[in-house]
Amino acid sequence: MRNRIIAFAGAALSLWLLGVGLVRSQGTQDPSIEASFTLSAAESEKAVALARREMETRKLRLKIPLQLVAVEWTREKPEKEGAPEKRFALVTYYRYEDDAAILTLVEPAASRVAKVDVIPHLPVPLSSEEFQRASALALKFPQVVEALGARAKEVKTEGLLLRTSDEKDQLFGHRVVRMLFRVGTDYLTRPVAFVDLTTQKVWIEEPHTGHEQHKGTE
Amino acid sequence: MNVIITRARLLAACVFALAITPAWSQSCLPFGPQSGNTITQTFPAGGSAQTAWRVTFGHAPAKGLYILGAWFQRAPNTNWIQVLYDARLSNIFVPYHPGSPRYYDLSGFNFDLVGVANVDLGPCGATADRYVIKEIRDRGMVWKDDYAGRRGHDLTLWATLDAANYNYMMLYSFRDDGSIGFRLGATARNLPGMELVPHMHDGLWRLDIDLNGFSGDTVQIHRHSETAASNVATDAMSAFNGGKEGFTDWDPLQFTELNVSDANMRNGQGRRVSYDLMVVREGTPRHLENFSHHDFWATRYRFGEDHYTQLATYISNNESVSNSDVVLWYISPAHHMPRSEDGIYVNGFWRGVALAMWSGFDLRPRDLFDGTPLFP
Numbered sequence A: 001m002r003n004r005i006i007a008f009a010g011a012a013l014s015l016w017l018l019g020v021g022l023v024r025s026q027g028t029q030d031p032s033i034e035a036s037f038t039l040s041a042a043e044s045e046k047a048v049a050l051a052r053r054e055m056e057t058r059k060l061r062l063k064i065p066l067q068l069v070a071v072e073w074t075r076e077k078p079e080k081e082g083a084p085e086k087r088f089a090l091v092t093y094y095r096y097e098d099d100a101a102i103l104t105l106v107e108p109a110a111s112r113v114a115k116v117d118v119i120p121h122l123p124v125p126l127s128s129e130e131f132q133r134a135s136a137l138a139l140k141f142p143q144v145v146e147a148l149g150a151r152a153k154e155v156k157t158e159g160l161l162l163r164t165s166d167e168k169d170q171l172f173g174h175r176v177v178r179m180l181f182r183v184g185t186d187y188l189t190r191p192v193a194f195v196d197l198t199t200q201k202v203w204i205e206e207p208h209t210g211h212e213q214h215k216g217t218e
Numbered sequence B: 001m002n003v004i005i006t007r008a009r010l011l012a013a014c015v016f017a018l019a020i021t022p023a024w025s026q027s028c029l030p031f032g033p034q035s036g037n038t039i040t041q042t043f044p045a046g047g048s049a050q051t052a053w054r055v056t057f058g059h060a061p062a063k064g065l066y067i068l069g070a071w072f073q074r075a076p077n078t079n080w081i082q083v084l085y086d087a088r089l090s091n092i093f094v095p096y097h098p099g100s101p102r103y104y105d106l107s108g109f110n111f112d113l114v115g116v117a118n119v120d121l122g123p124c125g126a127t128a129d130r131y132v133i134k135e136i137r138d139r140g141m142v143w144k145d146d147y148a149g150r151r152g153h154d155l156t157l158w159a160t161l162d163a164a165n166y167n168y169m170m171l172y173s174f175r176d177d178g179s180i181g182f183r184l185g186a187t188a189r190n191l192p193g194m195e196l197v198p199h200m201h202d203g204l205w206r207l208d209i210d211l212n213g214f215s216g217d218t219v220q221i222h223r224h225s226e227t228a229a230s231n232v233a234t235d236a237m238s239a240f241n242g243g244k245e246g247f248t249d250w251d252p253l254q255f256t257e258l259n260v261s262d263a264n265m266r267n268g269q270g271r272r273v274s275y276d277l278m279v280v281r282e283g284t285p286r287h288l289e290n291f292s293h294h295d296f297w298a299t300r301y302r303f304g305e306d307h308y309t310q311l312a313t314y315i316s317n318n319e320s321v322s323n324s325d326v327v328l329w330y331i332s333p334a335h336h337m338p339r340s341e342d343g344i345y346v347n348g349f350w351r352g353v354a355l356a357m358w359s360g361f362d363l364r365p366r367d368l369f370d371g372t373p374l375f376p
Helices: A002-024 A031-037 A041-057 A128-139 A142-153 B002-026 B308-317
Strands: A067-076 A086-095 A100-107 A112-120 A156-162 A176-183 A186-188 A192-196 A201-205 B038-043 B051-060 B064-073 B081-095 B102-104 B133-145 B148-163 B166-175 B180-188 B199-209 B217-225 B234-239 B246-248 B257-266 B272-280 B296-300 B326-336 B344-346 B349-351 B354-366
Touching: A031 B051, A041 A067, A041 A086, A041 A100, A041 A112, A067 A128, A128 A142, A128 A156, A128 A176, A128 A192, A142 A176, A142 A201, A156 B102, A186 B349, B038 B148, B051 B148, B051 B166, B064 B148, B064 B166, B081 B166, B081 B180, B081 B308, B133 B166, B180 B199, B180 B326, B199 B354, B217 B326, B246 B308, B257 B326, B272 B326, B296 B308, B326 B354
Parallel strands: none
Antiparallel strands: A067 A086, A086 A100, A100 A112, A156 A176, A176 A186, A176 A192, A192 A201, B038 B051, B051 B064, B064 B081, B081 B102, B081 B199, B133 B148, B148 B166, B166 B180, B180 B354, B199 B326, B217 B234, B217 B257, B246 B296, B257 B272, B272 B354, B296 B326, B344 B349
16 A cells, blocks of 8 residues: 555656656757748758859959858848748858958849849958868967967867958958967967968967056056 | 665655755746747736737847847737837947957857857746747836835847857847847957957847838937026927938937837827837947947838948938838947956966846837736
């Protein structure tokens, strides 16, 4: 009898714990949720092909090859309230020659290019390919190698794209990546390394103390 | 012997159950239904519905978490009223005081969101998808009248952007009174090699407000006027930039607010339904970049006009922002002066994180209800 009571109590407790667990896990990790606001591989591929063809037609490709930096889902408001929205792809290319972004809005389902904008000096993402190039250039630069020393084998690189709006700045209009060197979760304070992808140059600077920007009594 | 072991197991299970019960069972408010990326939440959560939000979210690399539509219900069985078509951070601008570097932390790389971690969920949170946390929060007292009062609830959606050394928490709170909170929290590791250099984190927000649908929306400015030479104060609402696209500045002495009203929707008192944009800020940033020369901008909706840095171009054709389809733009600054609490140098590394600094704004309904909401 005792065993039956214990077994019943155990079963009841299990059910209760299961119930609480269901409350806890009523959220979802279902990746299919993202389908409505993400392009499929086929849509992306088609959008890029249409954008490339349009850029050729409009003679937007200059001497230096363009860099594809992003293909993303977007939407246009329908003409009438409540009408279904059309899925668009925004294809972004970066043109090194004049630091310009070429933005092409493509409707993949209709195989249609809706709009092309060429915007000088627009901050657009660094592509993975560009980051890999910057990382490789930095990691073989002698002063970076020297500064990293034995840690070179364990560092992971990250990059931040530098921008300047000052036309007098020598880096204005250049694609410049500030390299970060991480070991585990911590970042090395030096070297402070930069890679100019426009000129393929690498340099390092001394860490900045920040004291002159924060004046006051001690 | 078996009985003893079973009893011991049962006891251990009971202790475990009791230990966790107060944290995430008894005090947690229940979620409404979620269908794909749309969440419907009635308020009070777990009680008899009085108001409700229906919210659709999205996210992407170099974009973070954004809102793809928000509709509010003033009372059960009434029409859903559209408030937002789209709301997001257009970018995050981070200029350092020496003049360089200047980063755009949203578009500077294809920075993606961080997957939901257990610590994000806290006692009552749940995953809206693999990157987005949803919470029903008790937001404290929304009104008091001697011994009477009401605690408010909200549906908060948030996610974390991993911008290399920095993290940004993007947070949208849909409150039971029809208001919405928009917040950007800057945190994580100070810039390596410049850990002690002051800088700014400017949230560059784009708000496509479609009150009661796309058309018929008008932007106005609300200004308070009072001087130390008089005991009389006045308030005035005027057309934004004469009804055309443009910009204006926040003046703390004027309690500047933008207001978006709909031409075709009135409350039971015959007043136009509108929303106020109310700032939450500690100061006003002005940088070399021309988009930062003003705090508020208003444009007419045009497909593809998504870039905060291009605002001067967008307003150049002087389109109407009166009885039109309008988009508001707002800069929310967080001024970061590094302190010991941000971290410390240890053997060539920076150890520590900057605690979260929040900036943002609220959208508050005006004349949406016929009387005090959430009141007996």
